[in-house]
Amino acid sequence: MPFKLRSNKINNIVKELRKASNTHAKQADRLDKINKSPMTKKMGDFKHSDAPDAKGKFKELSASSLANWMIRSRKGNLSKIISSLNQQVVFKRNKDPKYAAKMRRTMDIVRNKIGKKE
Secondary structure (H helix, E strand, O other), rough: OOOHHHHHHHHHHHHHHHHOHHHHHHHHHHHHHOOOOOOOOOOOOOOOOOOOOOOOOHOOHHHOOOOHHHHHOOOHHOOOHHHHHHHHHHHHHOOOEEEEEEEHHHHHHHHHHHHHOO
């Protein structure tokens, strides 16, 4: 959200500069180029997953129980399961290393149960 606000403000300034004069229009071109550079991170729209909410199951369940629940709730789709678990690892790896290790163990269990190796 902060990026969008900043981007919108810059776009408004660019429009005003273009109206002012030729000199200002060149400045507007520079600002526009900076604002739309490939280095600028632009995220797409948020998309809700069709997977059910975990409602605390990631913390409560053991690694094998969590693996079973994930397989059932995501209909055996390995990519969705691994993505969910990987997201948990990335968010918690520094704050709670034990939790991240549990998610990695769960990934291994899921791969074994579904029959795919990394």
